[in-house]
Amino acid sequence: MTQLELNGVIQRYGSHTVVDGVDFRLAPGQIACLLGPSGCGKTTLLRCIAGFEEIAGGEIRLHGEPVSRPGSRVAPEKRRIGMVFQDYALFPHLTVEQNVGFGLDRRQAEHNHLRVRQLLATVGLAGHGDKYPHELSGGQQQRVALARALAPRPALILLDEPFSNLDVGLRERLSVEVREILKREGSTAIMVTHDQNEAFAIADEIGLMHHGRIQQWDTPYNLYHRPANRFVADFIGQGVLLAGTVGDDNSVHMELGTLVSDTPVECSESCTGCDCGCAVDILLRPDDIVHDDASPVQAEVLHKAFRGADILYTLRLESGSEVLSLVPSHHNHALGEKIGIRLDADHVIAFKKHAACGNDPACEIRLEQQAAQQQPGRHT
Amino acid sequence: MTQLELNGVIQRYGSHTVVDGVDFRLAPGQIACLLGPSGCGKTTLLRCIAGFEEIAGGEIRLHGEPVSRPGSRVAPEKRRIGMVFQDYALFPHLTVEQNVGFGLDRRQAEHNHLRVRQLLATVGLAGHGDKYPHELSGGQQQRVALARALAPRPALILLDEPFSNLDVGLRERLSVEVREILKREGSTAIMVTHDQNEAFAIADEIGLMHHGRIQQWDTPYNLYHRPANRFVADFIGQGVLLAGTVGDDNSVHMELGTLVSDTPVECSESCTGCDCGCAVDILLRPDDIVHDDASPVQAEVLHKAFRGADILYTLRLESGSEVLSLVPSHHNHALGEKIGIRLDADHVIAFKKHAACGNDPACEIRLEQQAAQQQPGRHT
Amino acid sequence: MHLRANTSSPLLVVGVVVALLAGLPVASVGLNLFVGGTSETWSHLSQTVLPEYIANSLKLCLGVGLGVAVVGVATAWLTAMHDFPGRRFFEWALVLPLAVPAYVMAYVYTDFLQFVGPVQSALRAAFGWEFGDYWFPDIRTLPGAVLMFVCVLYPYVYLLARTAFLERASGMLEAARTLGMGPWRAFFAVSLPLARPAIVAGVALALMETLADYGTVAYFAVNTFTTGIYRAWFSLGDRVAAAQLAAMLLAFVLFLLMAERVSRGRARYHNTTGRNRPLAGARLRGAAALAAVGACALPLLLGFVLPALLLLKMALTEGDAQFGERFLVLSRNSFLLAGVTAACGVLIALLLAYGARLSKGAFAAGLNRLVGLGYAVPGAVIAVGVLIPVTRLDHWLAGQWAAWFGHNPGLLLTGGVAALIYAYLVRFLAVALHTVESSLAKITPSMDDAARSLGLGQGETLRRVHAPLLRGSLLTAGLLVFVDVMKELPATLVMRPFNFDTLATQAYTLASDERLAEASTAALAIVVVGLLPLILLSRQISAARRG
Amino acid sequence: QEKVLNLYSARHYQTDEALYADFTKQTGIKINRIEGKEDELLERIRNEGANSPADVLLTVDASRLAKARELGLFAPLSSPVLEKRIPAHLRTAEWASFSTRARVIVYNKARVQASDVQNYADLADPKLKGKFCSRSGSHPYNLSLLASVIAHEGEAKAEALARGMVANFARAPKGGDTDQIKAVAAGECGVAISNSYYVARLMRSTKPEDQKTMEQVGVVWPNQATTGTHINVSGGGVLKHAPNKEAAIKFLEYLASDSAQRYFADGNNEWPVVASVKVDNPALSKLGKFKADQLPVNSLAMYQVKAQMIFDRAGFK
Ligand SMILES: Nc1ncnc2c1ncn2[C@@H]1O[C@H](COP(=O)(O)OP(=O)(O)OP(=O)(O)O)[C@@H](O)[C@H]1O
Ligand SMILES: Nc1ncnc2c1ncn2[C@@H]1O[C@H](COP(=O)(O)OP(=O)(O)OP(=O)(O)O)[C@@H](O)[C@H]1O
Ligand SMILES: [Fe+3]
Ligand SMILES: [Mg+2]
C-alpha cells in the first residue's frame, strides 16, 4: 500500500511553473528527504501535498484517495498532515506549551499535558514551556515548531528544513530522535534539508529536485554512487567531472591514468550505448584521488579548505583541469606547491559527452535537462 | 588598531543573564565566526554590538570609541554596523530591489542601481528584483537579506546564520564570495553559523560560546586541534574522550594501546601539572582511529551513518567505551560485526580527570565550566 | 475526506450571503444609476448648484483627509512609540472626541464663537467694538466645517494607526536602523508604509462619514454633494434623481477605494519576523516632551474638553426639563442598540474579512468593498434603501402567514428592533470591516497554514488564531460601531419602533425645534454613555498589543 | 382589546406629549407614535403599503401633506366636525390644518426703519444692502414663502425678489430662525425673516439675554396692505390603510377641539385654526391681530419645486 502518491503534479504561480510534473510514491512509515538548490520548488511541493496550494495538473493521493486535483482538493485540516514551516509560523499569542499543544484534542487535557512535556523534553526545551515565542532564540523557536508538528501524531509529516538553525550536535541528536519517533509512531515523513549528511543519515529515500522536477528518487547510496545525471552528480557530495575515453570493457583512460573497475564501466543512463572509444566524463569524488608522494602525477595546490580532520585541496592538473582531493589534515601543503596524487576509485561513473558542448560542463548539464524535459516521467 | 572591542559585556533579560562577561577584540578587516549551541546567546551578543540591547555590564568600543555602556549607548543607526537577521526581517512592502537599496544614499540613484544589481547578481538573484519578499523562497529571501546588509558597505557587519537555508553548493560559493567582498571592502565581520566547515573556511578567528561565555577565541586550527576545555573538544568536530594514564613524557596508556606523540603530551590548560601517572581523558577524533583488519583490537559496530565518501562508525570497545571511526564507504560492515581498529593519532590532547566525577563526562564538563566561572576573563 | 472545488468554502458561502444581505440596500441605491431619471432635475442641478457642491465636497474631503491623517497619525505615533509625561492618559483620552456627534460639535462651536456668542460678546464688551469694527473668523464656513470634522473624526485614524504601530514588527524597524535610518526616517520609510492599510482605512472612514454627513454641513450652510442629494429628493421631490446622485457618490468612493487597493500592487504589510519584542517607547525629554504633550492635548481640547464643557454648562444652566428617569430609558435604549449592533458588526466583519483573505480572489475583496459602501451614503438615503427590502420581505412574510394561518399579521420586521439593527449594520459595517481588514493584513499568512496543518478548520482557525491576534482591532471595531450607532439619527428616526426614543432622537427633537441649549442634555448623555465603553475598551486595546 | 392610535408625526415639539396624554385621558385611546422627518416618514408609509400600521400622519409643512396626497397615502377625510371648525382654505378633502404659523419680518430697531420693511418685497430693496439675513433657501419655511409669492405674482416677480434678497445678504444663509433673530439683535444683520413661534418663544423667555434680544428688535407683519402675511400650517390626515380609522378621525377631531387648539397656542405659540378659540398667550396677544394670506395652502405645494429652482438660480443657498 502507498501512503502518499504523486502523479505528474504541476503547480504554477501565475505563469511561472514551479512544480513541473512530479511523481513519486511513499510507503507508510517511510522517511524521504527532498534535496535541491534554493528556489527549486521544494517548499512549494510540500505546500501542494499539505493542501495549501492548488495544483494545475496531475493528482495527489493519500491512502489511495485523491486529495488534490486541478480545480478541487481536500481541505488541509482534513488530511492529517503535519508540517514544520520553514519560517516556523509559531503563534505569537500563545506560550510554547500552548503552541505545542495547539493541535491536540482539547478534551484530553491531562493526556495532552503529558505529551507536550515529553516532546518539549525531546527537543531540549524542558522548562521553557511558559515562554512566548519572541522570548526564544531562533533555534529554540525552530524546535518548538518541530514539537508542535509532531504532537498530534500526524500520519504524514512534512518537515521544511527543520534543523537549519541548530548546531551540529543538537541537530544530529534530534534527527536521530525524530527518526525514532516517526518510526515508532509509524508516521511517514518528507523532510526538506540542505544538509546532505542529514539526508543520508535520516532518509530511506531521497528525492533530488531541480527546476521543479525530481531528478532522481533513490536511496542515499545510489544517489551518491550512481547519480542519474550530471546535475545529480554535481549536486550530491563533492566532485568534478573529468574527461576520459572508454577503453576495453572495464577501463577508462584519463589524464590521471587508467581507471579499471571491477565491473564494466557503469555508464549512467544518459550514456546508454557507451562503447569502446566513446568520449565520456568521469565523476571523481575528493576521496577518489589520494595524496601519494610517490605518485608520478603531480598537481598544483590551488585552494585549500580546513575541514577539521582533513583538508580539502583543490588541485590543478597539467591540462588545466581541476580536481578535488581530501587529505588528512597533517599533510599541510602550501598554495602553489606541487603534490603527488593518484586515482583510487572503486567504481566508475561515466557520462557520455555531447559533441556540441566542447569542454563546457554547464552546457552538458543544460543539454541533459532539456533532454529530460522531452521525456517526462523518465526520471522516476 | 582594533575595530571592535568588547570588555566583559553582560546582558540580561530580566534576571536571566544571557551574555555573561564576553570580551574579545577584532582588527579591521578580520572575519570572526561565532559558534555555539542553540540558545547560548549568539544572537543576543550580536544585538548588543549592533546597539539594540542595553548592556548590564562591561563596555563595547568601536574604533576605540565607547558605544555601549551600562545605562548609555550610541543609537544603532549611528554605528555603521550592518546586520543580516536570523529571520531576515525583509520589508514586505518593498520589492527585492528596494529592499536591497534601502540603506543606500538616496541622492545617488544611478550609482545605487548599479550596486543593487551587482549584489543581486552576486547572490544569484539577478532577474528577481521586481518581486516582493513573499514571492520568494526561503533561501532567496535569505539572500536578499544578505545583499541588503552588504549594500551600504558597512564598516562592521554582523551575519546571523546568513546561509542556514541554502544548499551546500550555493552556500560554499556564497561564503567564498562574501569573504572576498568583505576583504575587498575592508569590512570587519562577525558571523554566526552552525556549520563548522563554513566557520573553518571563512573565519580568521572563531569564538565558541556556551551559556553566554566565550569558551575559546582562537584560530580554526587551534580550536579543532587544541581545544581549551572539554566543552570545546566535545562541540567542535566529532570525537570522544577516552580514559588513559600519562606514562613517561611522550606517551599515554589507553585501552586501545599506547599513544606516543612527537611532542610531550599536550595537556590542555585544565590539566596543567599533568604528571606521569596522572589520570586523563584523551580526545579521539574519528580519524584518529583507523580500521585495520590486521589490528588485534576488535570493536563492535554499534551504529553507522552513511556520509557519502565515508561511513561514520560508532564502535564499542571491550570495556564498553564508545569511539567513532571514519572509514571509507566501501568498508561496509554490518551492525554487530566486530572489526579491527588501531590508534593513529598525531598529537595527544589530554584533560585531567576530576576524581569526583568517576567516569561521567557530563560531570567533567560541568565542573570545568564552574571552575571557569570562578576565574572570569581566564578564557580569552 | 472530500474533494471540494477550490473556490468553495463554507465560510466563503456564509460571507457571500452576509455580503449580499448587507450589500442589498447599497445595491438598490446604486442600481438607480442605470434608471433613466427626470432630466429636468438633472439639468437644473447641474446648471445651478451642483458644480459648487462638488467643489465643496472635494475641498472638504481634501481638508478633512489631510487633517485627520496628520492629527491621527501624529498622535498615534507619539503615544504608541514614545514615552512622555501624560502618555498613558492621552492613550485613551485621545479617543474621546469620537463620542461627540459632529452636529452637536457644530452647534456648540457656533454658539460659542458666533457674533452673539460669549467670545465675541466678551470681546465687544471689552474693547467697545461694534459690528463691523473687527474681524473674527467665522466658524460656519468650509474651513470651519473641516475643523469640526477633523476634531471629531481624527480618532478613526488615531485608533487604527495606533493599533498598527503597536502591532509593528520591531524586527523590521531594527533592520531599518542597521541600514542607517534614525527613528525619524525609519518612521517614514517603514512604520508609516507598513501602517498604510490602517491609515487608509481610518482616513477612508473619516472621508466617508464626511461625505455622508448632512447635519453639520447643513447647519454650516456649506453645501456639499449630499446637500444636492437631499435637494433633489426633498425640495425638488425627485427621488430617482436623488438616488442617482447617491449612486454617483458611491461610484466615486468605490473608485477611490479600488484605486488605493490597486496602487498597493503586490506589496504586503504583514510581519516578516518571528521574534518581535515590545519596544520600550523612546523617552522624550524637555522641549520634545512638551511639544508631544501639546500635540496630543490640542486635538483633545478642541475635540472633547471644550465642547464637553460647553455642553455641560448649557445642560446645567438651561438643560432639558425632562431630565430624569426618562433619560435612563433613553440611555438604555441607545446602549442596547449600540451594543448589539457593535457585537453583530464585529462578528460579521470578521467573517467577511476572513472570507476575503481565504478566497484570495478579487471577487470576495470586491464584495467587501461594496458592503462597506453603506457608510458613504447619506443616512436618510441608506435608511430608505434598507426600508425597501425589509418591507418587501415583510409583505412576503405576511402573505405566507396569511396563506397558512388565514389572517394577516401585519408587518413583523418593519418598525422592529431587528430591522433597525439591520439598518445600522448596513450603514456601519464598513467601520468594522475596514478596521478588521487592515489588521488582518498584518497577520502573516503562514499563521493560517500552521493552524490548518494542525487540524483546525477555517472556523476554528478564525476563533483560535485570528480572533485572539486581532483582539485589539476587534475591540476597536466594536468601539467605533458602538459610538457611531449612539450618534446615528436618520435610520433611527424612520425605522424605530413605536414610542422608542433614544438619546440621539431626543437631542434631535429639541435641536430641530431650535432648542439647542435644551438638546445639550441629551447630547451630553450621548457623550457620557459613549464614554463608558470607550474608556474601558481603549484600555483593553492598549493591553492587547501582541509580542 | 385596547384601543390604540398609531401616529406618524413630523412635529418635533417635545411639549406635544402633553397633548397626546390629554387625548388618551379623554378617549381612552392609547397613542403609539414615532416622530421623524416628513420625507422619510412618507417613504416608510409608502413602503409599508397595505400593511402599514400608521393611522394618522402629522406634518409641519403644507407641501408635504400635498405630497402625501399625491402619493395616494391619505384616505378621504369626511368629518362634519372638522368641516365645521376649520376654515375652508386650511383644509382639503384628505387633510386638514390644525395650527398656523406666520413668516414675519424681524428688524434691528437701531439699524432699520420699520417703514422700510413692511412687505416681503422690501427685502429686495437695495436700501437694505448688506443687511438681510436668512436661513437656507432650501428650508421648507422659505420655500413655502417663495411659493406663495409665485402663486400671487408669478415666477418672474418671485425670481426678482429672490435675487434682490441675495443682493442684500449680510452673510451667507446659515443657522435657524432663532439664530437670525439673535443676529439681528446683535447688529450683525439689519433684518431677517422668521417663523412667528420662534419670535413668540423669545418674547416669553425669562432669560435675561433673550429679553435683551427682544428689546433690540422689532417685528413687522408683512404684506398687510396687500395679500396678507404668509402662513404655513401644521396639519394631518388619516392614512388609506389605517387599521384604526375610527380612532384616527377621533384624534383629528380632538386636535380641532378647543382644548387642543388652546394647547397649540399656549404650548407652542402657534395660531389656532379655529377662530372661536380663546387664546391665553401673552406673546401672541402682544404680536396682535394680523391679516393672514388667504391663499389655499394646497397651492404652496404646487410651487415648491419652482421656488427651489428660483432660489438655486438666484444663488440663495
Ligand atoms: N526577549 C527575550 N526575553 C527573555 N529571554 C530571551 C529573550 N530573547 C532571547 N532570550 C533567551 O536568551 C537566550 C539566548 O538567546 P539568543 O537568541 O541569543 O540565542 P542564540 O545563541 O542566537 O541561539 P540560536 O542559535 O538558537 O539562534 C535563549 O535562551 C533565549 O531563550
Ligand atoms: N507566492 C509566490 N509568487 C510567485 N513566485 C513564488 C511564490 N512563492 C514562491 N515563488 C517562486 O517559486 C520558486 C520555488 O519556491 P520554493 O519556496 O518552493 O523554493 P524552495 O525549493 O523551497 O527554496 P528554498 O530552499 O530557498 O526554500 C522560487 O523561485 C520562488 O521565487
Ligand atoms: Fe420650526
Ligand atoms: Mg523552501
Ligand SMILES: [Mg+2]
Ligand atoms: Mg540566534
